[in-house]
Amino acid sequence: MRRLWGDRGGRRSLLFLGTLLVLALGADLLASDLPLAVRLDGQTWWLPCLSRPVALQGRSLADAEWSWRTPIPWGPLQTVASTGEERPEPPPWAPDAHHWLGTDELGRDVAARLLHGARVSLFVAVFTVLISLGIGLLIGGVSGYAGGLVDAVLSRLLEVMQTFPLVFFLIALLSLIRVQSLWPLVLALALTRWTDVARLVRAEVLSLESREFVLAARALGASPARIITRHLLPNALGPVLVVATFGVGSAILLETALSFLGLGVAPPTASWGELLTEAHRTLHHPGAWWLALFPGLAIASTVLAVNGLGEAVRRSFDGRS
Amino acid sequence: MRRYVLRRLLLMVPTFLGITVLTFSLAMLAPGDPFQLDLETAGLGAQAVAQQRVQRGLDAPIPLQFGRWLSRVVRFDFGRSLIDQRPVLDKLAEALPRTALVAGLALLLGFGLAVPLGVVLATNQKRRWARAVELLLLAAWSVPSFWLAVLLLMLFAGPRYLPLFPVQGLADGGFVLPVICLTWPTLVIATRQVRSAMEESLCQDYVKAARARGIPERRVIWRHALRNSLLPVVTMFGLHLPHLVGGSVAIERIFGIPGMGLLAFDSIGTRDYPTVMGVATTMALVTMVSMLLVDLAYGSIDPRIRLERAG
Numbered sequence: 001m002r003r004l005w006g007d008r009g010g011r012r013s014l015l016f017l018g019t020l021l022v023l024a025l026g027a028d029l030l031a032s033d034l035p036l037a038v039r040l041d042g043q044t045w046w047l048p049c050l051s052r053p054v055a056l057q058g059r060s061l062a063d064a065e066w067s068w069r070t071p072i073p074w075g076p077l078q079t080v081a082s083t084g085e086e087r088p089e090p091p092p093w094a095p096d097a098h099h100w101l102g103t104d105e106l107g108r109d110v111a112a113r114l115l116h117g118a119r120v121s122l123f124v125a126v127f128t129v130l131i132s133l134g135i136g137l138l139i140g141g142v143s144g145y146a147g148g149l150v151d152a153v154l155s156r157l158l159e160v161m162q163t164f165p166l167v168f169f170l171i172a173l174l175s176l177i178r179v180q181s182l183w184p185l186v187l188a189l190a191l192t193r194w195t196d197v198a199r200l201v202r203a204e205v206l207s208l209e210s211r212e213f214v215l216a217a218r219a220l221g222a223s224p225a226r227i228i229t230r231h232l233l234p235n236a237l238g239p240v241l242v243v244a245t246f247g248v249g250s251a252i253l254l255e256t257a258l259s260f261l262g263l264g265v266a267p268p269t270a271s272w273g274e275l276l277t278e279a280h281r282t283l284h285h286p287g288a289w290w291l292a293l294f295p296g297l298a299i300a301s302t303v304l305a306v307n308g309l310g311e312a313v314r315r316s317f318d319g320r321s
Numbered sequence: 322m323r324r325y326v327l328r329r330l331l332l333m334v335p336t337f338l339g340i341t342v343l344t345f346s347l348a349m350l351a352p353g354d355p356f357q358l359d360l361e362t363a364g365l366g367a368q369a370v371a372q373q374r375v376q377r378g379l380d381a382p383i384p385l386q387f388g389r390w391l392s393r394v395v396r397f398d399f400g401r402s403l404i405d406q407r408p409v410l411d412k413l414a415e416a417l418p419r420t421a422l423v424a425g426l427a428l429l430l431g432f433g434l435a436v437p438l439g440v441v442l443a444t445n446q447k448r449r450w451a452r453a454v455e456l457l458l459l460a461a462w463s464v465p466s467f468w469l470a471v472l473l474l475m476l477f478a479g480p481r482y483l484p485l486f487p488v489q490g491l492a493d494g495g496f497v498l499p500v501i502c503l504t505w506p507t508l509v510i511a512t513r514q515v516r517s518a519m520e521e522s523l524c525q526d527y528v529k530a531a532r533a534r535g536i537p538e539r540r541v542i543w544r545h546a547l548r549n550s551l552l553p554v555v556t557m558f559g560l561h562l563p564h565l566v567g568g569s570v571a572i573e574r575i576f577g578i579p580g581m582g583l584l585a586f587d588s589i590g591t592r593d594y595p596t597v598m599g600v601a602t603t604m605a606l607v608t609m610v611s612m613l614l615v616d617l618a619y620g621s622i623d624p625r626i627r628l629e630r631a632g
Contacts, residue, residue, distance in 0.1 A: 156336060156339065159336050160340050162560070163340060163605055163612070164340050164563065164601075164608075169347070171570075171586060171589050173347060256465050256467055257568075261570065261574065261586060276465070276467065276468055279471055280471050280474075280575065283479060283488075289475065292471045299463075300460070300468070302463075303462075303464075303465075304459065304460055304462075304463035306463075307459060307462060307463055
């Protein structure tokens with residue numbers, strides 16, 4: 001970690017991703033239809049944007065004695081109908097002082113949707129990689145260590161997964177499990193993304209297995225489970241971390257593509273992929289450039305930072321060996 | 322050589338079976354079937370639906386259905402679509418050339434440009450412009466090709482800016498934008514691969530030896546070093562094909578190209594099992610054959626590789 005911080009590219013990526021994480025986690029405090037604090041009917045509410053009290057639902061903030069709005073005073077799902085904004089022309093509206101990054105066709109604020117979408121997209125990407133890492137480590141480790149028939153069967157499984165166009169697999173899997181939550185999406189993505197990790201871990205295990213320290217551990221009577229978890233996996237960690245970091249980037253991109261195919265996060269929820277899809281849907285509004293530009297920039301800069309981090313991780317492990 | 326090819330072809334059988342079993346069970350496990358959709362839309366009676374199912378053999382247990390399907394496929398009979406009753410083979414014959422045109426062009430362009438670009442980058446590492454190009458590549462790698470497609474459509478096909486190309490379809494130069502979108506990621510990944518492979522070979526002893534013998538630098542780079550860097554690039558070529566096919570689903574959908582990707586997507590959506598299986602089988606065959614060709618190419622690139630023993 002310290003080595004990463006010492007690396008210029010690594011530090012820049014870490015700073016960017018850290019900021020993004022804070023923004024994404026704090027999305028409710030930064031962009032919400034409810035204020036940070038409000039005094040209404042002689043009662044003071046603190047952070048209603050987080051707790052969303054029933055008493056405030058449907059109340060107009062114009063009646064409040066005072067209120068402290070979030071920096072972006074729009075919720076991600078607020079349409080023109082619910083904000084009651086009146087303008088001569090129908091949305092989408094170009095960026096202006098009210099809507100910093102413009103609105104979409106329904107009058108939803110793009111900045112608010114981007115912030116809330118960041119949370120969804122990052123959640124999907126990070127958990128996809130964590131789960132696929134688990135599957136990959138398990139299958140790759142077992143396959144490399146056990147060898148023989150187990151290895152032959154698992155290798156064939158790997159080959160099937162690699163030969164098969166994964167998007168087909170995802171389409172089929174996601175139309176199979178259509179639930180309005182993020183976990184099925186995460187699971188489906190993880191089920192297709194473990195192959196890189198598994199292949200790598202298997203190769204690493206095969207090359208480490210005959211090294212002296214492993215032979216020594218075996219001679220001392222260590223169990224296979226102990227050898228795998230204490231000796232082999234920690235030593236294979238470097239390249240695996242590199243692959244995992246790059247995996248976050250491609251998971252973000254994959255989520256985008258899936259959203260476009262209508263298989264990602266269910267529509268009203270904002271995710272970066274959903275925002276880009278929205279942009280494509282509104283292509284018939286020629287000149288609504290803000291709809292395509294900002295989500296695309298958000299995705300590209302995040303993936304760039306993740307990939308930069310991956311390069312930095314690679315450099316720091318190269319330096320060690 | 323012949324024995325090696327034969328062995329590899331035999332090894333394809335379990336992989337092929339694995340893929341088809343996987344697709345078949347996934348397709349079958351997905352809720353609903355085309356007749357159920359009919360029932361909802363056309364108001365067909367439940368009895369008529371059941372009758373249809375029996376007629377098309379959808380009432381049989383899944384393993385039995387798979388057996389029937391397999392026994393027909395080995396005779397090159399992919400059955401008929403459950404939706405429009407057309408032979409699946411006809412549909413495939415229509416869709417495959419379109420995807421092959423777009424994806425093939427993208428593959429050729431991507432790798433064709435990546436080799437010289439990667440070599441130039443590797444040999445000019447210290448130059449400032451090479452570093453700039455490198456950064457640009459890293460940035461380009463992060464751009465979703467899907468976003469690129471939307472931007473290109475807005476700029477070059479939308480009525481507002483420069484309406485050079487049609488919004489939908491392949492005619493009238495409509496293949497240009499999708500080819501760009503598919504070439505993009507291929508080019509970026511391949512260039513990075515060529516560059517790093519070249520950097521490695523340029524440090525090798527045989528390059529020093531070739532230089533010491535007074536062979537012109539250009540020849541050293543383009544003959545001696547490049548030839549030895551091509552192996553990982555060729556490997557990538559084979560592994561990249563499934564990705565390209567996957568990427569073409571979204572691209573074909575955006576640009577309205579009725580190719581394999583769109584056929585797959587639509588047939589899965591409508592639970593048109595014979596078509597789903599036809600597409601999956603074709604794609605699996607294409608990928609497996611191209612992987613075999615890649616392995617065969619190893620031998621001619623690097624004569625040290627003996628295929629017979631390595632197999």
